[in-house]
Amino acid sequence: MDESILTAPSINLRSNINLQQQSPLFSVLPAEIRSLIFTCALTDYEDITQDAFGRDTYWYRPGYQAKRRTATELLRTCKRVFQETWFLPFALAEHCFFLTQENRAPSKHVTVERMKEYLTTLREFARNQDGMDIPHIQSIRVFAQLWALEDSRRLQEVLDLEGFQPKNITITLRYTDFWYWEHDRPMHIDAKWVNTVRFPSSVSTISMDFEMIDRRKNEVDFITDLATQRWFFRRADGMAFRASKEDITTTRWTGSSTFNKSRWIRDESRPNEIDYYVKTVVWKPAPGFTPFASAGGDRCPNLDIPAGFAREQPPYMREFTHISVDDLETYNIPYDAPAQEVQEAMMRIARERQAAIVRRRRGSLSQHV
Known part of the structure; x- marks a missing residue:
């Protein structure tokens, strides 16, 4: 979300508006075509000309190579345009939240507190326009380390923002978001948050990106199959969501092997590069579906790689x-x-260091003989 749109304009959309009939945009084009044009113009995008993210950061990835921006200049052209488009920058933007350590997110990103301020401003402006409501937004994305996601209160705080009515929610688990990725531990995702989080009634799809290095893609395949079969989400109104294998998509991308000023040679596909394997599972509303009617209980299980699973070992x-x-x-x-x-x-240097230590010790001992 572009923070330049966080200030409410002092304008009444019902008064002193020139209908701009001299412009073909309003006098010739149907409202439906005009809406498509405005949607195209006001959809947010990566602004790689400014605030580009470093390739060695935790948050650099396809679609997030720079801060996202909405070109709001269109709203300043005239009151008639503003009347038809004022809500679009908010509704069309993909609102991103980072439930991570501070060094795992861009320095400038939207926080829950900042979004509360924005929603308050937007709500006040909408209510001054003959009692309008805040429009539904298309999507939000949550980047979450597992330690933060498993504390379900943190995600629930985002979802419970007053006036926040997203249609599509995506939760992205990056390779470095998993527990003990540094030690190459098998994938594990606790299900506590799945069992306790309730999504807004406005939500129509819930997606999860499971990202892992290409060497460990068989773990992702196993975990996503489990999630599809045994995880179900619920909305605040009681609607259950279920996933289907037909809706799973697979993507790949290549990123830097350097994180936090360390080059992870263990995971490299090529010098300074890691190939990533990402599977996205989508949950959709399932009217009349009762997830646990036959299985008993009311809880989804943790997702774990079983003992004896054939894991490809790293070469280094x-x-x-x-x-x-x-x-x-x-x-x-x-x-x-x-x-x-x-x-x-590095092993040669380590041996040389050790040999130097041994020589110093021997020299010290000989001096005392």
């Missing part, structure tokens, strides 16, 4: 799974060196 799991960028520079290791060369260089 000895002492050095990742190397700091500073160490690469200190030891004159080329930044684009293949992972195996980097590991061999």
Whole structure:
């Protein structure tokens, strides 16, 4: 959401408006065509010319390579245009929330408190226009580390914002959002939040992105199959949501292997690059569906990789799974060196260090003999 639209204009949409009949936009084009034009003009987009995200950040990914912006200049052309479009920047924007540690989100992003202020401003403006309501929004996206998502109160706080009526909700779990990804642990997602969170009655689809490195795609396939079969979401009005395998989509993308100034050679597909595998599961309303009528109980299970599951092991799991960028520079290791060369260089340096320590100890002992 573009923060430049957070100030309510002092305008009454019902008074002193020139109908602009001299303009073909209003005198010739039907309202439906005009609406399509306005929708195209006021849909938010990545503004890569300003505020581009660094490729080595946790939040850089397809569709999020820069801060998203809405070009609101159209609203300033005349009152007639403003009358027909004032709500579109809010309704069309994908509102993003980061339930993460501070260093896992862009420095400028919408917080719950900031959204509360915006909704209050928007509500006051709408009510001054003959009692209008805040329009429904198309979508929100939540980037969440699992420790934050499993504290269901945090997601519920977003969903319970007064006047917040999204139609589509996407929850994105990035590779580095999973528990103990640093240690290459099997995938695990606790279901507590699934069992306790209630989505707004306005919601028509709930999507989840499960992202993992390509080497571990079989884990994603297993987990998403489980989620499709055994996870169900519920709205505040009691409507149950279920997923179908036919709605699952698979995407791939390639990103940097450097996070927080460390190059993760263990996970590299090529020097400085990680190939990602993403499966998206979609839950839709299922009228009359009672998820637990036959199974008994009323809780969805955790998603776990079972013992004995055939996991492809990483090729570089000895002492050095990742190397700091500073160490690469200190030891004159080329930044684009293949992972195996980097590991061999670091192991050689470690052996040399150990040998130097042994020599110093022997020298110290000889002085005391």
